[in-house]
Structures are given as structure tokens and as C-alpha cells.
Amino acid sequence: MTSHHPIMSKDELTAFLDREFPQIHEGGQTFFVDEIGPLCARMRMDYHDRHLRPGGTISGPSMMTLADLALYAAILAHIGPVALAVTTSLNFNFLRKPEPRALIADCRLLKLGRRLAVGEVSIFSEGSSDVVCHATGTYSIPDRR
Template identity: 75%
Template sequence: MTPAELEAFLEREFPQIYLDGRIWHVEETGPMRARMRLDYHPRNLRPGGTLSGPSMMTLADLALYVAVLAQIGPVPLAVTTSLSFNFLRKPAEAALLAECRLLKLGRRLAVGEVTVFSEGAADPVCHATGTYSIPDRRPDPSP
């Protein structure tokens, strides 16, 4: 799926992520990878002037989902089965970029890693690994 197809899919299947505007963007997809952006918005701040962990976690999970769908097509019921996060440094008050790379894409499971950066910074602010369960896509043999 292309970035435009993925954004249309997300808007159709998960309209709730856009309730406060379009701050989530699929920037790029490719073989076994995807890149997403979360625009800076003050609602994602937490005390201390840093972007919240839940914002980074959502971006990482969404980037992994997008990377999987970019390879297998629009499968709404592909679901997260595990996610692990390492918060590495305080993110700047800036947009966040997530680079996802799939490490394995099987028939039933996809495993990937996501590195999150503050826009304009070279050092990552978060690293995540995760697994997605891919539902059986064979036709139902029952009449």
C-alpha cells in the first residue's frame, strides 16, 4: 500500500485518531519499512516541557501497523500482540518521526522495530520492538 492508500485506510477504519485534526502522517513506505510523523501539538506535552510517553508509544505502534499493512494490504484486524519501549532521552518540543523496519513478516506474525526521533535531531528519543498478529486471510470454506 502507498502512503496515500494507508492514510485513506486509517481515516476510514480509525477516524478517532483524527478527531483533533490531522497530526498523524504516513510519510513513506517501502519494502519492509515505513516512516511516520506526529506533528507537534501542545496537547502531547507533559510536565517538564517534554512530549509524553503515550504520544511516542502511539506513534511507534501506528508506524509498525502501517509497515505491516504496506506489505500485506488492508487487513484491519491485524493486531498488536506485544510492544516493548526504551525511552532514551527527552524529546524536543518538535514533531516526532518514526522509522519502522520489519525484521520478520510471516503468514501469522510480523516482528519489527521502530526508532523515534525529534525532528531535526540525530539521536533517537525512543526505541520500540513489537509483534503484530496477522489474521488468517484464506477464504472461509463453510457454505
């Protein structure tokens, strides 16, 4: 069983993501690890035109990226830098239109086993307590022998 306490710091996790996934910063960095804690992580996606859809609201795919990234960050913070941990399922409920500002993703891991991790992510517009998107997801964790 994996520890319920993070083994990677926010800075270590950020450095890993920057090194292994530089493409998430193409066009300028908009995704940031804000906090890592026991079985949780908080990420931020800055408001930027490239995340907008017609009509001027933040797009579903941008919110999906933020949720998936928050889940990945929470898992890696607890198991270490395992680049090949992969998403096996993601489910989204878009609840309301996000405000035109940064989005905050709070991720909570519900199960962290040797082979699978399950978590949920609530996304809010910065400065608001109203959930704009709720996601659940499962990751497959590769054998680390």
C-alpha cells in the same frame, strides 16, 4: 510468505487509516504517513499541546502511539488493508527527552510471516539524528482465507 515490497501506496494506506481509524485525528490530524518502502515505513507526529505531559515534554503514551502506528502502517503496506491485525507485544526504551518539535518514527520489519510480524521503531525529534525512543513490537496477522 508475504512480499518484501509494499502492495499499498502511501496514499492508499493513509486513506485506509483515515477511514478505519478516524479517532486518531480527533482534535485535528497530527499523525502522517511520510514514506513506505520495502519492509519499512516512516511516520510523523506533529508537535501539539495534546501530546505534552507535565513539564512540557512529549509524553510517553504519545510516543507509544506513534511507534505502534508506524509498525501497523509498515505491516499493512505489505499485507494489504487487514484492519484486524493486532498488536501482541510492544517494548519501549525511552532514551532521551525529545525536542519540542515533530517526532519522526522509522519502522523496519524484521520478520513478516503469514501469522506474525515483528519490527522495530526508532523515534527521533525532527531535524536530529539522536534516537529519543526505541521500540520493538509483534503483531498477530489474522488468517486471510
